[in-house]
Amino acid sequence: MSMNSSNVAVFNPETSVAPLGLIAMNGAGELGDKINSYLVEWAKQSGLDKDGFLIESQCPRFASGDGKGLIKSTVRGKDLFIIVDVNNYSCKYKMFGQENFMSPDDHYQDLKRIIQAASGKAHRINVIMPILYGGRQHRRNYRESLDCAWALQELQSMGVSNIVTFDAHDPRVHNAIPLMGFDNVMPTYQVLKTMYRNIKDLHITKDNFMIVSPDEGALNRNMYYASVLGVELGMFYKRRDYSRIENGRNPIVAHEYLGRDVEGMDIFVADDIISSGQSVLDIAYQLKEKKANKIYAYATYGLFTDGLEKFDQAYKDGYINGILGTNLTYRTPELLKREWFMEVDVSKYIAYFISAINHDISISSVIDPHEKIKQLLEKYNQ
Template sequence: MLSHRPLLFALQGSEDYATAVAQRLGCALALHEERDYEDGEHKCRPLDSVNGREVVVFHSLYGDDRQSANDKLCRLLFFCGALKDAGARHVQVVTPYLCYGRKDRRSQPQDPTITRYVATLIEACGIDRLMALEVHNPAAFDNAFRIPARNVQCAELFARHFARHVGDADVVAVSPDSGGAKRAEQFRQALERQLGRPVGSALMEKHRVHMTLTGTLLVGDVAGKTAIVFDDLISTGETLKRAGLACQRDGAARIFAAATHGLFTNGEQLFDPPLFEHIAIADGIPPFRLSTDCVKQHVHVIDSTALIATLLAENGAFECD
């Protein structure tokens, strides 16, 4: 029955994404209130009754000019705690971008493993299930959580996109570092299925000491081919740019790039001068740090809401339109 379908909530900043998913599921977002106090504190509460209901909460945990990643995480935790206190039977969180995914291991003595701390906070607030889009380290993500937590991979989405752009040329999927080799390989296999012909692979050498990147070796043949540099996120863009320049140096005929999460923390520096024919990103983080003209010229935003709607529908409570 319709009255037993899950309630969908979207916290401030994630309304557009959640609305698109809700429309695909044939429903509207539930009502809630967010109130800011003069000293910076806040409260969130549902306005629709959640007692005995299954609830899905959308919130993408990236920092923007309104709220930091910490602010958004805090609001998400408090809101989910309020849902449980109000009698929600089951709370699932969909976070297109999960913050602190890059601090997943100790690289120096006494380093924090913040990915695990975030998982502990999420579990402590009564969240029953989590769905995140393309996490930075799937193994660390799996090990951090004791609740069901799903990493939604986007390789197929990007493969369908680039299959329409590469034509009949030889194609190479390039990982910009060794840590992303498995992710790039999943993309390579997906693109190979889409194209129905072999796709090559290449790997860029990268070493990081604090904020300094080194390494110039590109392993793999890109000469005369279409190279697609594939990563999970773009922050400053330096990792992506180094790999693109190496492809250019080694004779790639065309160069594209893709990353699920486009943070673009250095603004438009990545595009000055343009190196890639275009960069494809998913829509979990809108490219708000880029001008409209820059996005039109250099960025393709890929819709991931259909994928999320399909996964939510798998439990039988929804039917995808």
């Protein structure tokens, strides 16, 4: 594979590891279709007459709820990429006549069923799992399970060669599989491009723009934004009550701000997940009390588990000016209609990764985010 003048990855069947095959699991069809369209486009540009790389699969259920994996065409000799969204709660299955919503556990079990259905015939199996199964339980306190670490080891034992994830809650989970391919991707360029395209009068300079980390755990990703943009960084410290557990975690007592004065500054807050969203709203309220100007938040995975109404109110009251989220997990139709929501499309970036892995070359030779961010800033700062 090489780069042409339009910066597009080009397929070369002579240098690819094996013929490419793509399986989009239940709930990942929209993302799989977008990725497939880029791969088909690049294949045709290189002279390959290819209608698509998607391979149809199913995980039907018996009336008792038992399931099985089914791949509807051959995968023999293929470099197989399986895309799964373990957090897509819109998928359903029937059990004893009742409709059930699929949990992350169900999605993960179906992934293993499809790997089994490949029956060892694929040349190589790679998993694209944007949000890691069990990834929020990243360390052990007291007597607790370590689901993500165990799942990664299980996938390795099943013959998976590479896992590509996005913005892992704690990338150190890779320590569970040190000899296995594991890429933790940060879609920084795609986020900045979406901001510039959607936010009018956006001026990212040291005098009027700041990055604020929502907590100490998100400091590294926010430090990166501050570094590439050349602006200052502040952070919030989450004070928790470690004497009790609510909804699986120690409740937050207060957010304490550390950093320079935010008065009159536009603020950008980046995190991996917006779950209920209460934390990001508390931070927005505090920043507004400190006389911050516009406040934008970004989460790779916008789950909004407690609904959208409180965000509607915060936007109406001027506490939040916009929220960015990727298409790496399920978004409700209601969320996509919200005026304050900006979607970050990461499908092309995943297609680059798939193409690079399929040709066994370094992703840095395909797409350099540092250089692209530099070009983006130069373009818009003019």
